[in-house]
Amino acid sequence: LALALAAWLVHRGSGASALVAGWAFVAGVGLFSGSLYTMAITGQTKLGMITPVGGLLFLVGWGAIVVAGWRLGAGS
Secondary structure (H helix, E strand, O other): OHHHHHHHHHHOOOOHHHHHHHHHHHHHHHHHHHHHHHHHHHOOOHHHHOHHHHHHHHHHHHHHHHHHHHHHHHHO
16 A cells, blocks of 8 residues: 555656655565565575564655655645
């Protein structure tokens, strides 16, 4: 849903912050979920250090969504 919202904001022309949001969500899914799946499948616990970076990217994505939405609302 977050990626769909970011894509919709990009389509509406809300600036670079919507693009940042989309890429942050993609990277966040890859790092957060990917590291958790890999740890569960392989049992390697050292990947747990990467997981918070993915969570941080999720937070960056939501912050960029807020900025993009604010710019879209301010531009109308």
